[in-house]
Amino acid sequence: MNPRNLLVIGGSGFVGSAIVRRLAAQGRRVVVPTRRRERAKHLILLPTVDVVEADVHDEAALGALAAGKDAVINLVGILHGDRGEPYGEQFRRAHVELPRRIATAAAAAGVARLLHMSALGATARAPSMYLRSKAAGELALREAAGNVAWTIFRPSVIFGRDDRFINLFAQMQRFLPLVALGRAEARLQPVHVEDVAAAFVHALDRPACAGRTYDLAGPRAYTLRELVAFAGRESGHPRPVIGLPDALAYLQAFAMEFSPWPLLSRDNLDSLGVPSTSAEPFAPELGVTPVSLESVMAPLLAHRLPRERYMQLRDRAGR
Numbered sequence: 559m560n561p562r563n564l565l566v567i568g569g570s571g572f573v574g575s576a577i578v579r580r581l582a583a584q585g586r587r588v589v590v591p592t593r594r595r596e597r598a599k600h601l602i603l604l605p606t607v608d609v610v611e612a613d614v615h616d617e618a619a620l621g622a623l624a625a626g627k628d629a630v631i632n633l634v635g636i637l638h639g640d641r642g643e644p645y646g647e648q649f650r651r652a653h654v655e656l657p658r659r660i661a662t663a664a665a666a667a668g669v670a671r672l673l674h675m676s677a678l679g680a681t682a683r684a685p686s687m688y689l690r691s692k693a694a695g696e697l698a699l700r701e702a703a704g705n706v707a708w709t710i711f712r713p714s715v716i717f718g719r720d721d722r723f724i725n726l727f728a729q730m731q732r733f734l735p736l737v738a739l740g741r742a743e744a745r746l747q748p749v750h751v752e753d754v755a756a757a758f759v760h761a762l763d764r765p766a767c768a769g770r771t772y773d774l775a776g777p778r779a780y781t782l783r784e785l786v787a788f789a790g791r792e793s794g795h796p797r798p799v800i801g802l803p804d805a806l807a808y809l810q811a812f813a814m815e816f817s818p819w820p821l822l823s824r825d826n827l828d829s830l831g832v833p834s835t836s837a838e839p840f841a842p843e844l845g846v847t848p849v850s851l852e853s854v855m856a857p858l859l860a861h862r863l864p865r866e867r868y869m870q871l872r873d874r875a876g877r
């Protein structure tokens with residue numbers, strides 16, 4: 559196994575970009591479909607990467623994209639969607655139907671390898687639509703994969719330079735006098751985006767990873783409150799973190815769902831109802847020793863301080 563021609567669906571996103579950069583650095587040819595080419599412009603300059611506008615939900619388009627590929631990677635995921643039981647239509651389409659279609663297209667095109675991104679805590683009886691639909695997606699993909707050698711990854715929350723998690727907590731504390739937090743005692747085991755990307759790329763070449771499902775979690779677990787406090791402290795804007803009782807937290811999330819870009823939904827709070835932690839260390843065949851949150855994010859958050867001051871001075875000077 560040494561796939562040279564790859565299709566990376568969801569390759570324009572936070573995790574996908576880290577994977578695509580690694581693949582390109584190894585000289586592998588990568589096609590990244592996107593709904594808007596503009597969103598993937600940071601990948602266009604990579605020499606072996608082709609960014610194409612395509613509707614991956616369309617069977618014919620997907621078949622054409624999969625043709626001639628040695629491996630397909632699926633990273634498509636959404637955090638918010640309409641409500642329903644066991645999940646709403648948008649979750650069904652992105653997390654269940656799309657993995658099924660991708661696996662079917664990969665099998666029909668004779669693709670050898672299929673890597674799929676799920677999430678830690680995904681089970682049919684999980685408390686959120688996000689996690690229930692991710693579980694159904696794993697099942698759908700395995701059912702449709704036929705002879706394609708699949709591997710599924712289930713990460714906890716992922717941090718890194720461009721994350722919308724630790725960076726968001728840091729940014730919020732720049733503007734807010736305090737942080738009112740739902741599910742403040744929820745437990746998470748954050749994992750670095752480069753460790754996730756390295757695990758994907760290693761798994762491509764290792765036959766031992768075929769037919770396996772891997773948890774991906776960092777070296778230690780934290781409460782959500784600890785993570786928010788860490789982001790505030792390291793970015794130089796530490797604020798008090800007040801834990802909200804559930805009734806208030808759900809009211810806050812319900813109000814946020816009316817925003818065109820909701821930061822939080824009731825379903826996100828539901829996801830936090832189960833620990834996103836794993837007792838399983840990184841499997842040795844993935845070739846990764848996970849790094850700590852502090853070693854990566856503390857310098858990045860501290861570095862923002864002088865940059866932020868510079869940007870403020872520029873703004874004031876009208877430049």
Ligand SMILES: NC(=O)c1ccc[n+]([C@@H]2O[C@H](COP(=O)([O-])OP(=O)(O)OC[C@H]3O[C@@H](n4cnc5c(N)ncnc54)[C@H](OP(=O)(O)O)[C@@H]3O)[C@@H](O)[C@H]2O)c1
Pocket residue numbers: 567568569570571572573574591592593594597598614633634635636652675676677678713714715716717723
């Ligand atoms: N980030 C985390 O902390 C975390 C934790 C656990 C699991 N995961 C999973 O990891 C995967 C990648 O996460 P991420 O943080 O990289 O997400 P992201 O930055 O939001 O990227 C999502 C990607 O999916 C594509 N996409 C989104 N909705 C789509 C739709 N309806 N149809 C087709 N394509 C769609 C986007 O492509 P366009 O270019 O077309 O917009 C984008 O490339 C997801 O499956 C997520 O559930 C993430």
